[in-house]
Amino acid sequence: MARLLNRLSPKFIENIEKPGRYADGGGLYLQVAPSTDGGVTKAWLFRYMRGHTSRSGKPTSREMGLGPLSTSKRDGFITTKEARERAYRARENLKAGIDPIDAKRALRLAKRVQDAKAVTFTQCATEYIEAHKAAWKGEKHTKLWKGSLKRYVEPVFGALPVAAVDTALVLKALKPIWGTKTQSAAKLRMRIELILNWATTHGYRDGENPARWRGHLKNVLPDPGKVAKVKHLPAMPYAELPAFMAELRQDRTVAARALEWTILSAVRSDNTFGLTWESGEVDPTKKCWTISAERMKADADHRVPLTDRMLEIVSGLSRDTKYVFSGENPKKKLPHEKMLKALKSIRPGLTVHGFRSTFKDWASEQTAYANEVSEMALAHAVGDKVENAYRRTDLFEKRALLMKDWAAYCGSRS
Template sequence: MARLLNRLSPKFIENIEKPGRYADGGGLYLQVSPCRNGDVSKAWLFRYMRGHLTRTGRPTSREMGLGPLSTNKRDGFLTIKEARDRAYRARENLKAGIDPIEARRALKLAKRVEDAKAVTFRQCAAEYIESQKAAWKGEKHVKLWANSLKRYVDPVFGGLPVAAVDTALVLKALRPVWETKTQSAAKLRMRIELILNWATTHGYREGDNPARWRGHLKNVLPNPGKVTKVKHLAAMPYDELPAFMVELRQLDTTAARALEWTILSVVRSDNTFALTWDSGELDLEKKFGPFRLLG
């Protein structure tokens, strides 16, 4: 009686160079294919009958690639034993009424889901900022986003899987500053919401956004517009500025130089606070205009 399984000897598998398919038994085949450089490639595949009947009344033939042949246990390559083990598992699936290809797809999908669950909110925030910064108004906007998230969100749930972020965690980050720094907190809520939307679109989380305002956080947090009114500081009359600058230059402090810089360069205070020597905004060689202050 002819042997039904393990028909191919290790020597035959190693030496065969003629393109074609060679049955090892039980639906397992060694496929030898020609390469452009004149060599051949060898790979394992599993062939089985499954699904709808053809016009001849026979089941449809399906083929599942198992992986390339390995004779030296290279990563991603299959030895003879490994290929036969995979073919055996495929046959067991068929006996149980499970299509091996569909089973493999389900496993891959499950792995992607598990991998997605491991992605942290911090990672999503960084990727969101990177994807959006080209449309923002310079590096300042990027720093505002990054700094607010680092200060208020990171300590609460920055390192947690983004899939695990819920309403309780969002409130835990917002409540300490909602009534004391209301405008900043409102912007922070919006940033969290946008990042979570981005994560949902990329398949890293599911369900409603716990940071959404309408119909959700609006029910538990006071309206930002009613908590505190924005009070703008009065501006100095421009005709008083020369005398003020004389007094300011008599103060030998870092704060005085920073204020003088802010006035002369006509930038917002945020730009002054975030300014560093390597920021690219200082030209020490030309020293034009307000840069003369730097000596």
């Protein structure tokens, strides 16, 4: 009786060099094919009939590759024994009405899904930040994201699969700071929600977002606005400013000049730190500093009138640096800490950003300029969307007069 299975002997399998297909029985074949180096390659193949027909209506077979023939214990390929076992499982699937190729694809898909579900929250956070940071306002925003996630989230569920993050874990990260650092906690919740949404879109998790506020965490945590009112940054009373500026001018460091420039221009400190010589933002001839839209919080160019003192500051700085206000390394910007140190050496307990409030208080109480003039000087939005759509001026000339008066007031004790 003819042998139906295991027809090919080990010696034949090892020595056969003629290209072709050699039946081992039960739909299993050894396929020998020419290789590019002049030799041959050998691989296992399973062929079967499964109700498939050609265009002419004739039954056709299906073929499923099982893998290259193993020639050594360490090559990781398919031995004759493994090939025969796989062929046996394929025949059993056929008996059960399961197409072996469909079953193989289902297993691969399940593995891919399982691998995707194993992606950690921290990995997702890293990819989310990398994908979105180009649209954010500078390195500081990116550092805030990374810092809050590293401090409060990573110790709780950063190393866990993102698919495993549930409401209990989110609350475990938020609750310890919800009552003491409410605003930071609210921002952290939003960041977690965005990252989990990103993970869902990429197929790394399913179901509702456990960090969503409306209809979910709102039922568990108190409203941030009712927990603690926003604490405004400490600001210097404007009456004390002239004496402070006189003392600041005695400090000959670049940090002191950067602080003075920031106060005189009433801009955010990031705008000062990011100013480069090659940008051409500062135009001494027109007495104008045009901060580009990508460096502004409002995504629009902001023109700052330059006063005589500001021109004096910028003319006294070295141009052998990349940034106008440079650190010890001529290719790097002045560190935030240096400016803050210059401030604290004269008046501890204040913040650089607080001088914008000082400017606003002075403009409101000591001048007759319209509110919209000082608001535009601070690069704040003025009026509603309809009003802004019809406004065709940034009131530069009026702001130039305002900033000139501001500079005179700041220097009144010099």
